[in-house]
Amino acid sequence: MEHAISMTGVEKHYQDFKLDNLSFTLPAGTIMGLIGENGAGKSTTIKLILDLISRDKGEVQVLGQPNRALPKPLREHIGVVLEECTFPDTLTAHHINKILKNIFQTWNEDQFHAYIQRFQVPAQKKVKELSRGMKMKLSIAAALSHDSKLLILDEATSGLDPIVRDEMLDVFLDFMKDETHSILMSSHILSDLEKVSDYIAFMHRGKLLFCEEKDALLDRYGVLKCAKEDLDRLNPSIIKGVRQHQFGAEALVDRDALKGTWTVERATIEDIMIFFAKENGR
Amino acid sequence: MKGLLFKDLYTIKMQSTFLLLIVFLGAFLTYSNGNAGFLIVILGITIPVNAIAFDERANWDKYALTMPISRKDLTISKYVLALVVLVLGTLLSSGFMFFIHKGDPAANLAMIGGSFLFGMLLISLLLPLCFKLGTEKARLFLIIIVFGVVGIGTFILSNDRLASFSPAEASLYTVVGVIAAAIILIFIASMLLSLRIMEKKEIV
Numbered sequence: 287m288e289h290a291i292s293m294t295g296v297e298k299h300y301q302d303f304k305l306d307n308l309s310f311t312l313p314a315g316t317i318m319g320l321i322g323e324n325g326a327g328k329s330t331t332i333k334l335i336l337d338l339i340s341r342d343k344g345e346v347q348v349l350g351q352p353n354r355a356l357p358k359p360l361r362e363h364i365g366v367v368l369e370e371c372t373f374p375d376t377l378t379a380h381h382i383n384k385i386l387k388n389i390f391q392t393w394n395e396d397q398f399h400a401y402i403q404r405f406q407v408p409a410q411k412k413v414k415e416l417s418r419g420m421k422m423k424l425s426i427a428a429a430l431s432h433d434s435k436l437l438i439l440d441e442a443t444s445g446l447d448p449i450v451r452d453e454m455l456d457v458f459l460d461f462m463k464d465e466t467h468s469i470l471m472s473s474h475i476l477s478d479l480e481k482v483s484d485y486i487a488f489m490h491r492g493k494l495l496f497c498e499e500k501d502a503l504l505d506r507y508g509v510l511k512c513a514k515e516d517l518d519r520l521n522p523s524i525i526k527g528v529r530q531h532q533f534g535a536e537a538l539v540d541r542d543a544l545k546g547t548w549t550v551e552r553a554t555i556e557d558i559m560i561f562f563a564k565e566n567g568r
Numbered sequence: 569m570k571g572l573l574f575k576d577l578y579t580i581k582m583q584s585t586f587l588l589l590i591v592f593l594g595a596f597l598t599y600s601n602g603n604a605g606f607l608i609v610i611l612g613i614t615i616p617v618n619a620i621a622f623d624e625r626a627n628w629d630k631y632a633l634t635m636p637i638s639r640k641d642l643t644i645s646k647y648v649l650a651l652v653v654l655v656l657g658t659l660l661s662s663g664f665m666f667f668i669h670k671g672d673p674a675a676n677l678a679m680i681g682g683s684f685l686f687g688m689l690l691i692s693l694l695l696p697l698c699f700k701l702g703t704e705k706a707r708l709f710l711i712i713i714v715f716g717v718v719g720i721g722t723f724i725l726s727n728d729r730l731a732s733f734s735p736a737e738a739s740l741y742t743v744v745g746v747i748a749a750a751i752i753l754i755f756i757a758s759m760l761l762s763l764r765i766m767e768k769k770e771i772v
Contacts, residue, residue, distance in 0.1 A: 336634050338771040358636040372631035374575065374622050376582035385578070388571030389635050438634075 290314045290436045290468035296344030305330050310487055310497040315465045319479030320472035321559055322489035328472040332440050362392045365429030367442040371421035375414035392433035401427035418445040439471040455482050476556045490566055508541040508550035509557055527561025572645040576619045604664035605683030608657035612687030616650040621703040630771045639766045647759050650691045658684050685751045692758035699765045
C-alpha cells in the first residue's frame with residue numbers, strides 16, 4: 287500500500303457550496319496538514335473520505351481500498367478524532383472502554399487506560415462534566431487504542447492549551463515511528479502543522495489551491511518587504527500575493543526567481559495561506 | 569452490534585430515576601386499575617426513541633460509522649433494542665398482573681399479549697420516522713400515530729360491529745393469530761424501510 291488516502295476528481299455539490307475537482311494523495315508514512323479558512327471544505331473532505339456523505343463524482347481510496355463498503359477488518363486500522371466529542375455525554379471513560387472493547391477486535395484495554403492516565407482524564411467523570419480539552423484527549427486516547435494505521439484528525443487539537451497541544455503532537459510523532467502509519471489532520475493552528483507535517487494541503491472556497499511538501503513550500507516562498515512602487519519593478523509572475531499597508535507593501539514571492547538584492551524574510555505556513563487566500567479573492 | 573447495545577444500555581442505565589418512576593407508577597396503576605399493559609407500551613416506545621435522541625445529541629452515528637460498524641448495524645441494533653425492551657416490559661408487566669392484580673389468568677394473558685403487539689406496532693411506525701426526520705419531529709407524529717391506531721382499533725371493535733361478529737372460539741384464535749402475524753410483518757417491513765433510509769442518509 288503506497289497511499290493511505292487518495293482522492294481523484296472528487297466533487298460534491300450543495301446549493302451554496304461546491305467542492306470542486308479535488309485530487310490529492312497522502313503517501314503512507316507521512317503527515318498531511320489540511321488547512322483553509324472556515325467553510326473552505328476541510329470537514330466536507332474528511333466526511334467524504336469517511337463515506338459519511340455521498341460524493342457526486344470521483345474516486346476515494348482509503349488504505350488501498352475504495353472507501354465505499356470498506357471491509358470491517360480494514361476499519362480497525364482507522365482512528366478518527368472529530369471536531370466535537372461524539373461520546374454520549376452521560377457516559378464515563380470506563381463505559382467507553384467497555385463499549386469500544388465490543389466494537390474493535392483490536393481494542394487494547396491496557397493501552398487505553400495508560401493513555402487516560404497519561405493524559406490525566408478522570409476515568410469516573412461523565413463526558414459532560416469534562417472540559418473541551420479533556421474530551422478531545424479522551425477521543426485521541428480512543429483513536430490510539432486500537433490497531434490504527436491511519437489517523438484522521440479534524441480540528442483535534444483546537445481547544446487545547448499550548449502545553450497539552452505540544453504533548454499531543456509528541457504523541458502523534460510517536461505514532462509515526464512505525465513507517466506504515468499516516469496522519470491526515472486539519473487544523474487552524476498552523477504553527478502545530480508546521481511543526482509536524484510533511485505535506486500541506488491548502489483548501490480555499492471548495493478548491494484545493496495546492497498540496498505540496500512543507501519543506502519545499504517553506505524553501506520556495508519568502509516575504510518581501512518593500513515600498514509600494516518597488517512592487518512594479520518586479521516580474522508579476524513571481525509575486526504570489528500582496529499585502530499593502532500605510533508604510534509600504536509586503537509580497538509573497540518565489541525566492542529563486544527573484545533577481546537583485548531584496549530583503550526577503552522566511553515565510554511561515556500562515557503567511558503563505560494568507561497571501562494565497564488574498565490573491566484568490568477572499 | 570454488541571458494542572452498540574452496550575452503549576444503549578449504559579445510556580439507559582443513566583436515566584434510572586425516570587425508569588424507576590415509571591415502574592412505581594406502573595405498580596400503583598396495576599393495583600388501582602388492574603392494568604399493567606400500558607407499561608409495555610410506554611417503555612417500548614420511550615426507551616428506543618430516547619436512545620436515538622441520545623445518539624443524535626452526541627452525533628454518535630457520525631463517529632460510529634468511522635469504526636467497524638455499518639449503517640446496517642446501526643439500524644438493526646435499534647430494532648433489537650426495541651425487542652429487548654418489549655420483552656423485559658412484558659416480563660415486568662406480567663409480574664405486576666399476576667402478583668399485584670391477580671384476577672383471571674386468561675384475561676391477564678390477553679391484555680399482556682395485546683399490549684405487547686400494540687407496542688410493537690407503534691415502535692414499527694415510529695422508528696422509520698426517527699431515522700428519517702430525527703426524534704424531535706418524530707415525537708410530534710407519535711401523538712397522531714397513537715390516536716390513529718387507537719381510533720381505527722376502537723372503530724373496528726366498537727360494540728355494534730362486534731355484536732354482528734360473534735365468532736366461535738376457534739375462529740377468534742385465528743383472528744388473533746392473523747393480527748399478530750400482520751404486526752410482525754409490519755415490524756419487519758419497518759426495519760427494511762429504515763435500512764433504506766439509513767443507507768442513503770447524509771451523516772453531517
